[in-house]
Amino acid sequence: MINKKIFKLHADVCKALGHPLRIEVIDLLQDKELCFSDILAVTGGLKSNLSQHLSVMTKKNILKMKREGQCNYYSLSSDKVAQACQLMREVLIDSIKNHIGLIEKM
Amino acid sequence: MINKKIFKLHADVCKALGHPLRIEVIDLLQDKELCFSDILAVTGGLKSNLSQHLSVMTKKNILKMKREGQCNYYSLSSDKVAQACQLMREVLIDSIKNHIGLIEKM
Protein backbone atom coordinates (compact mmCIF):
# COMPACT_ATOMS: atom_id res chain seq x y z
CA MET A 1 0.00 0.00 0.00
CA ILE A 2 1.40 3.35 -1.10
CA ASN A 3 -0.94 5.18 1.27
CA LYS A 4 0.45 3.43 4.30
CA LYS A 5 3.73 5.26 3.76
CA ILE A 6 1.93 8.59 3.82
CA PHE A 7 0.19 7.63 7.05
CA LYS A 8 3.57 6.76 8.56
CA LEU A 9 5.10 10.10 7.56
CA HIS A 10 2.03 11.98 8.72
CA ALA A 11 2.01 10.13 12.03
CA ASP A 12 5.71 10.86 12.51
CA VAL A 13 5.05 14.59 12.26
CA CYS A 14 2.12 14.32 14.67
CA LYS A 15 4.18 12.20 17.03
CA ALA A 16 6.62 15.06 17.36
CA LEU A 17 3.85 16.99 19.17
CA GLY A 18 3.29 14.21 21.66
CA HIS A 19 5.53 15.10 24.57
CA PRO A 20 4.95 17.56 27.43
CA LEU A 21 8.27 19.33 26.97
CA ARG A 22 7.70 19.67 23.25
CA ILE A 23 4.22 21.11 23.83
CA GLU A 24 5.72 23.54 26.33
CA VAL A 25 8.28 24.66 23.73
CA ILE A 26 5.62 25.14 21.05
CA ASP A 27 3.62 27.18 23.56
CA LEU A 28 6.66 29.32 24.32
CA LEU A 29 7.40 29.95 20.66
CA GLN A 30 3.84 30.97 19.69
CA ASP A 31 4.74 34.54 18.97
CA LYS A 32 8.49 34.84 19.16
CA GLU A 33 11.78 33.15 18.50
CA LEU A 34 14.02 32.23 21.40
CA CYS A 35 17.52 30.89 21.72
CA PHE A 36 18.28 27.54 23.30
CA SER A 37 19.33 28.89 26.66
CA ASP A 38 16.24 31.10 26.95
CA ILE A 39 14.06 28.07 26.31
CA LEU A 40 16.05 26.05 28.82
CA ALA A 41 15.68 28.80 31.41
CA VAL A 42 11.89 28.48 31.14
CA THR A 43 11.46 24.72 30.79
CA GLY A 44 14.20 23.62 33.18
CA GLY A 45 15.78 20.18 33.05
CA LEU A 46 18.96 19.03 31.37
CA LYS A 47 20.29 20.83 28.32
CA SER A 48 20.99 17.50 26.61
CA ASN A 49 17.40 16.48 27.00
CA LEU A 50 16.04 19.76 25.66
CA SER A 51 18.51 19.67 22.79
CA GLN A 52 17.31 16.23 21.73
CA HIS A 53 13.65 17.25 21.86
CA LEU A 54 14.36 20.38 19.81
CA SER A 55 16.24 18.24 17.35
CA VAL A 56 13.27 15.89 16.93
CA MET A 57 10.94 18.81 16.27
CA THR A 58 13.35 20.49 13.87
CA LYS A 59 13.80 17.29 11.86
CA LYS A 60 10.04 16.93 11.53
CA ASN A 61 9.66 20.55 10.40
CA ILE A 62 7.77 21.59 13.52
CA LEU A 63 10.49 24.09 14.37
CA LYS A 64 13.13 25.90 12.42
CA MET A 65 16.53 26.84 13.78
CA LYS A 66 18.85 29.70 12.94
CA ARG A 67 22.43 29.87 14.17
CA GLU A 68 23.53 33.39 15.04
CA GLY A 69 26.95 33.82 16.55
CA GLN A 70 27.08 31.49 19.50
CA CYS A 71 23.32 31.26 19.92
CA ASN A 72 20.82 28.94 18.26
CA TYR A 73 17.46 30.56 17.75
CA TYR A 74 14.36 28.39 17.49
CA SER A 75 10.95 29.32 16.15
CA LEU A 76 7.84 27.58 14.84
CA SER A 77 8.23 26.49 11.22
CA SER A 78 4.83 28.00 10.48
CA ASP A 79 1.68 29.21 12.14
CA LYS A 80 0.06 25.91 11.14
CA VAL A 81 1.85 24.26 14.05
CA ALA A 82 0.42 26.76 16.52
CA GLN A 83 -3.03 26.36 15.02
CA ALA A 84 -2.94 22.56 15.12
CA CYS A 85 -1.72 22.68 18.68
CA GLN A 86 -4.49 25.06 19.66
CA LEU A 87 -7.12 22.80 18.07
CA MET A 88 -5.80 19.82 19.98
CA ARG A 89 -5.87 21.86 23.16
CA GLU A 90 -9.54 22.55 22.46
CA VAL A 91 -10.14 18.82 22.02
CA LEU A 92 -8.61 18.39 25.48
CA ILE A 93 -10.73 21.17 26.96
CA ASP A 94 -13.89 19.68 25.42
CA SER A 95 -12.94 16.36 26.94
CA ILE A 96 -12.50 17.88 30.39
CA LYS A 97 -15.83 19.67 30.05
CA ASN A 98 -17.51 16.38 29.17
CA HIS A 99 -16.04 14.77 32.26
CA ILE A 100 -17.24 17.65 34.43
CA GLY A 101 -20.67 17.33 32.82
CA LEU A 102 -20.80 13.65 33.73
CA ILE A 103 -19.81 14.32 37.33
CA GLU A 104 -22.45 17.01 37.71
CA LYS A 105 -25.17 14.54 36.70
CA MET A 106 -24.17 12.13 39.51
CA MET B 1 4.56 23.72 38.30
CA ILE B 2 0.81 23.66 37.66
CA ASN B 3 1.37 24.30 33.94
CA LYS B 4 3.43 21.16 33.54
CA LYS B 5 0.29 19.12 34.22
CA ILE B 6 -1.52 20.92 31.40
CA PHE B 7 1.38 20.22 29.05
CA LYS B 8 1.20 16.56 29.97
CA LEU B 9 -2.55 16.36 29.30
CA HIS B 10 -2.18 18.32 26.08
CA ALA B 11 0.69 16.11 24.93
CA ASP B 12 -1.33 12.99 25.73
CA VAL B 13 -4.09 14.12 23.38
CA CYS B 14 -1.54 14.95 20.66
CA LYS B 15 0.21 11.65 21.21
CA ALA B 16 -3.01 9.87 20.29
CA LEU B 17 -2.54 11.22 16.73
CA GLY B 18 0.97 9.83 16.47
CA HIS B 19 0.50 6.42 14.91
CA PRO B 20 0.02 5.44 11.26
CA LEU B 21 -3.04 3.32 11.91
CA ARG B 22 -4.63 6.06 13.99
CA ILE B 23 -3.97 8.63 11.26
CA GLU B 24 -5.52 6.24 8.75
CA VAL B 25 -8.62 5.91 10.92
CA ILE B 26 -8.95 9.68 11.33
CA ASP B 27 -8.64 10.01 7.57
CA LEU B 28 -11.34 7.41 7.05
CA LEU B 29 -13.71 9.08 9.49
CA GLN B 30 -13.36 12.60 8.04
CA ASP B 31 -16.89 12.74 6.73
CA LYS B 32 -18.70 9.68 8.03
CA GLU B 33 -19.09 7.28 10.88
CA LEU B 34 -18.14 3.67 10.42
CA CYS B 35 -18.49 0.56 12.49
CA PHE B 36 -15.52 -1.39 13.75
CA SER B 37 -15.62 -4.09 11.10
CA ASP B 38 -15.89 -1.55 8.27
CA ILE B 39 -12.78 0.20 9.59
CA LEU B 40 -11.00 -3.12 9.95
CA ALA B 41 -11.89 -4.06 6.38
CA VAL B 42 -10.10 -0.93 5.14
CA THR B 43 -7.09 -0.84 7.45
CA GLY B 44 -6.43 -4.56 7.64
CA GLY B 45 -4.46 -6.15 10.47
CA LEU B 46 -5.65 -7.78 13.65
CA LYS B 47 -8.95 -6.81 15.19
CA SER B 48 -7.38 -6.73 18.63
CA ASN B 49 -4.81 -4.23 17.46
CA LEU B 50 -7.39 -1.95 15.85
CA SER B 51 -9.60 -2.20 18.89
CA GLN B 52 -6.77 -1.03 21.12
CA HIS B 53 -5.95 1.92 18.90
CA LEU B 54 -9.60 2.96 18.72
CA SER B 55 -9.76 2.69 22.48
CA VAL B 56 -6.75 5.01 22.88
CA MET B 57 -8.33 7.60 20.62
CA THR B 58 -11.73 7.33 22.26
CA LYS B 59 -10.25 7.79 25.73
CA LYS B 60 -8.44 10.93 24.58
CA ASN B 61 -11.62 12.33 23.02
CA ILE B 62 -10.30 12.08 19.47
CA LEU B 63 -13.13 9.71 18.57
CA LYS B 64 -16.53 9.00 19.92
CA MET B 65 -18.18 5.62 19.88
CA LYS B 66 -21.83 4.63 19.72
CA ARG B 67 -23.01 1.09 20.32
CA GLU B 68 -25.92 0.10 18.10
CA GLY B 69 -27.13 -3.47 18.26
CA GLN B 70 -24.09 -5.61 17.77
CA CYS B 71 -22.08 -2.93 15.98
CA ASN B 72 -19.85 -0.22 17.42
CA TYR B 73 -19.87 2.93 15.36
CA TYR B 74 -16.90 5.28 15.52
CA SER B 75 -16.69 8.91 14.41
CA LEU B 76 -14.49 11.95 15.03
CA SER B 77 -15.32 13.68 18.30
CA SER B 78 -15.34 17.00 16.46
CA ASP B 79 -14.20 18.65 13.27
CA LYS B 80 -11.29 20.12 15.24
CA VAL B 81 -9.56 16.75 15.01
CA ALA B 82 -9.85 16.69 11.22
CA GLN B 83 -8.64 20.30 11.04
CA ALA B 84 -5.63 19.70 13.27
CA CYS B 85 -4.75 16.60 11.31
CA GLN B 86 -5.00 18.49 8.03
CA LEU B 87 -2.73 21.25 9.36
CA MET B 88 -0.12 18.70 10.41
CA ARG B 89 -0.36 17.10 6.99
CA GLU B 90 0.43 20.50 5.51
CA VAL B 91 3.44 20.78 7.80
CA LEU B 92 4.58 17.44 6.36
CA ILE B 93 3.95 18.58 2.79
CA ASP B 94 5.87 21.82 3.40
CA SER B 95 8.72 19.75 4.76
CA ILE B 96 8.80 17.53 1.69
CA LYS B 97 8.69 20.60 -0.56
CA ASN B 98 11.67 22.03 1.30
CA HIS B 99 13.59 18.81 0.79
CA ILE B 100 12.76 18.82 -2.92
CA GLY B 101 13.85 22.46 -3.12
CA LEU B 102 17.21 21.56 -1.57
CA ILE B 103 17.77 18.71 -3.98
CA GLU B 104 16.96 20.87 -6.98
CA LYS B 105 19.69 23.32 -5.96
CA MET B 106 22.33 20.58 -6.01
Next chain:
DNA sequence: GTAATAGTTTATAAATTAGTGAACTATTAA
Protein backbone atom coordinates in the same frame (compact mmCIF):
# COMPACT_ATOMS: atom_id res chain seq x y z
C1' DG C 1 -30.03 -23.13 24.94
C1' DT C 2 -26.34 -23.19 21.20
C1' DA C 3 -23.93 -21.13 17.83
C1' DA C 4 -22.47 -17.13 15.20
C1' DT C 5 -21.20 -12.40 14.91
C1' DA C 6 -18.86 -8.30 16.61
C1' DG C 7 -15.83 -6.65 19.17
C1' DT C 8 -13.00 -5.98 23.85
C1' DT C 9 -9.71 -7.30 27.23
C1' DT C 10 -5.63 -9.35 28.92
C1' DA C 11 -0.90 -11.11 28.98
C1' DT C 12 3.41 -11.06 27.08
C1' DA C 13 7.27 -10.16 24.11
C1' DA C 14 9.44 -6.87 20.95
C1' DA C 15 10.35 -2.30 19.58
C1' DT C 16 10.67 2.49 20.36
C1' DT C 17 11.26 6.60 23.01
C1' DA C 18 12.94 9.23 26.90
C1' DG C 19 16.28 10.77 30.52
C1' DT C 20 20.98 11.12 32.19
C1' DG C 21 25.71 12.44 32.23
C1' DA C 22 29.96 12.67 29.95
C1' DA C 23 32.40 13.91 25.94
C1' DC C 24 32.59 16.70 22.12
C1' DT C 25 32.29 21.03 18.71
C1' DA C 26 32.01 25.81 17.55
C1' DT C 27 32.18 30.59 18.54
C1' DT C 28 33.71 34.54 21.18
C1' DA C 29 36.61 36.90 24.62
C1' DA C 30 40.77 37.73 27.26
Next chain:
DNA sequence: TTAATAGTTCACTAATTTATAAACTATTAC
Protein backbone atom coordinates in the same frame (compact mmCIF):
# COMPACT_ATOMS: atom_id res chain seq x y z
C1' DT D 1 46.30 30.17 22.79
C1' DT D 2 43.56 29.48 26.60
C1' DA D 3 39.35 29.72 28.70
C1' DA D 4 34.43 30.46 28.72
C1' DT D 5 29.99 30.11 26.68
C1' DA D 6 26.42 27.69 24.06
C1' DG D 7 24.87 23.89 22.59
C1' DT D 8 25.08 18.98 20.32
C1' DT D 9 26.12 14.19 20.21
C1' DC D 10 26.83 9.74 22.17
C1' DA D 11 26.25 5.67 25.14
C1' DC D 12 23.54 3.64 28.22
C1' DT D 13 19.50 2.55 31.16
C1' DA D 14 14.73 2.97 32.18
C1' DA D 15 10.12 3.62 30.77
C1' DT D 16 6.54 3.44 27.46
C1' DT D 17 4.28 1.81 23.38
C1' DT D 18 3.09 -1.61 20.03
C1' DA D 19 1.82 -6.17 18.00
C1' DT D 20 0.18 -10.62 18.65
C1' DA D 21 -2.69 -14.31 20.13
C1' DA D 22 -5.79 -16.22 23.22
C1' DA D 23 -9.61 -15.64 26.21
C1' DC D 24 -13.58 -13.26 27.17
C1' DT D 25 -18.34 -10.49 26.73
C1' DA D 26 -22.50 -9.04 24.57
C1' DT D 27 -25.96 -9.26 21.12
C1' DT D 28 -28.65 -11.65 17.62
C1' DA D 29 -30.37 -15.79 15.16
C1' DC D 30 -31.73 -20.47 15.01
